[in-house]
Amino acid sequence: MSTIKTRTAIAREKIGLARSARPAKVPFYVILRFACQSRYSRPAAGIIAAVVFLLDALTSLDIAIAVLYVLVVLLSLNFATQTGLVVIGSGCIGLTVLGFLISHGDGLPALEDSLGRCFVSVAAIGITTLLAVRVKAAIAVLAESEQRYRTIFLTTGVGILQLDFTQLKAAVDKLKTAGVRDIDHARSMDLESPIGEPNTIRLINANDTALKMFNAADIIALETMLPKLINADVDNAWKFLAAVWSGKSSYEAETIIDDAQGRQMAVLYNVAFPANRPALDMVLLSIMDVTGRREAENQLHAARAELAHVARVATLGELTVSIAHELNQPLAAVVANGGAGLRWLQRDVPDLEKIQLSMEGMIADAHRASEIIKNLRALSAKSPPKSTHVNLNEILDETVALVRREIDIHQVSLQFHLATDLPGVNGDRVQLQQVILNLVLNAIQAMTHAAGNTRKLLIETFAEERAALVKIHDNGPGLTPETRTKLFSPFYTTKPDGMGMGLSICRSIVNAHGGSISASSKPGAGTIFEFTIPLVQGTG
Structure with missing residues (x-):
């Protein structure tokens, strides 16, 4: 076999x-x-x-x-x-x-x-x-x-990256399968963000602008930088993951990142997820370098702050007499109380109780003078804005005290209707004083030609749902329609010797605080200026 x-x-x-030979x-x-x-x-x-x-x-x-x-x-x-x-x-x-x-x-x-x-x-x-x-x-x-x-793609002024998010999408789907409810749940579990893991995001292509923006020699060099670039801002990285998780069509954010040479730059980026590519194998990331724009905005903000400081100093210069009078009152009271105390002390039997009252009066008047000087120094100081928790009612009291003599000289009847339950706001105390000071002085000057016994100034505050509201009423001649449209424009003024910057600065300050300012008027019935400042989060 x-x-x-x-x-x-x-x-x-x-x-x-034989077959192979064929x-x-x-x-x-x-x-x-x-x-x-x-x-x-x-x-x-x-x-x-x-x-x-x-x-x-x-x-x-x-x-x-x-x-x-x-x-x-x-x-x-x-x-x-x-x-x-x-x-x-x-x-x-x-x-x-x-x-x-x-x-x-x-x-x-x-x-x-x-x-x-x-x-x-x-x-x-x-x-x-x-x-x-x-x-x-x-x-x-x-x-x-x-x-x-x-x-x-190659020559546009915006950096464009073509990315493959297949592995990232698979990682997100794996978390969903494992029972993770949402991206916040994943973050609370201290899970590592899959964005920074190797090969999670692959760079397919990049245009010349992107390479130049990041000072990368080629696409390979840029790809090695991807995890570092994407995870430069941890909060934005998780928000980006949330967009992928929820299946959004795009995600946009602004952040600070470093290029290949370590130079910091501000970038605005947009990630587009094509609806016809559910696997996310082709995602476009567009990046715009906004460093120059942000620097210009910072310079503009600094210029506005400088202009606001100049306007404050100029306003204080106009109020020299009123400020001197305001200071003179507590100083004169200090002298009077001191003299009375000496007399009670020089008696055969010094009246200690009277002496104590005189001394307490001196201290109170000295504190009052000190507060006035403190407020004046704050208004005249050149310092960056500082946001703190403030109460607009208190700021109104402090500011009106500086113009009390102007009110008396112009025979203005002042009334306060302040909300007793007014919540606090976040803001720069000095800047808010500048807004109130400017609006009050404008109201006083608007009533210059009115009869002395009819000049009335009403200051009100209201607690709204999301903001604190301040209203300043005068019974001057009111505003014409043309004046009302240009009222807050720079260099526009109805005063012969005005600079036309006061109300423009007020608007800039209020807008910077997240609020709004407006004016309403009826000819012959006066003007109402009102502005709002958002409430501190969690109040109201």
Whole structure:
């Protein structure tokens, strides 16, 4: 049995060797794929055209061999223009007709069948040529569109990164499958953010602007920076994950990051998640460097603060007499109390109780003078804004005290209607004093030409749902429609010697505090200025 098996195996080996000695057959699809390569298409098309013509003209096969000219037209898509395709298709049709005439030159047996095959071949070549021309036109449009997109992508002034978020999406889906409710739940579990893990986010492409923005030598260098760039702001990284988690179409944020050389820059970035790519395998991240803009805004803010300081000092200069009078009152009271105390002390039997009252009066008046000086120094000091918890009622009392003499000189009747339950606000005390001071002085000056016994100034505060409201009423002549539209514009003033910056500065200060300011008026019925400051979060 073993002998038989051995002979059989030997026979099979001999048969195998004999087969391997035969020429190897190359599959047709390999030849076709080789011919379809652009650099071989032109000679391949010529060879096929020659072979088809020879077979059609010199053989008597009862098949439509000329249909194979279709291959020539299709191969011509790789190298011919639309006009060239028409020429090649027309040439193939001409070769079909010429082959038909040559093969049937010695007689016309079975002419009907031959004509039918010739017609089918011509129709196939014509239709293929027409379709090839249309395909070539579509390819040209597509190529132009792709080139236009690529030009925009590479040269636009915004940095653009093309990213693959497949692994990130898979990590988020894994958390969902594990029972994590939302991204806040994931964060509370002290899970590592998947953004910074290697290969979680892959960089597919980046334009020249992005490389230049980050001082990266190439795309590979930029890709190594990705985890560091994305995790530069931890809060934004988690918010970004929340956008991926909830399936939002985009996410936008601003942050501070470092480039390859460690230079800090402020960037505004937008991540777009295409709706037709749920796997997030193609995500576009656009980045705009806003460092220069932020620096300009900071400089503008500094200039506004400088202008506000100048305006405060100028206002205090105008109030020199009133301030001196206001200071003189507690100082005179200190002197009076001191003198009274000395007299009680010089008696044969000093009246200690009276002396104590005099001393307490001196201390109280000295504190009063000290507070006035403190407020004046704060108003005149050049210091950056400092947001603290303040009460607008207290600020109103302190500020009106500085203009009390102006009120008395102009015979203005002042009334306060202050909300007893007014919540506190966050703001810069000095800046809010400047707003109130400016509005009160404007109201006093607006009533200059009114009769002395009719000049009334009403200051009110209200506790609204989300803000504290201050209203300052006067019964002056009111505002014309033209004045009301320009009232808060820089350098606009109705005063002969005014700078036109007071109300503009007031608006800037109130807006910086997140509030709003406005004026309403009826001709002959006075003007109401009102402004709001948002309440401290958690109050009201």
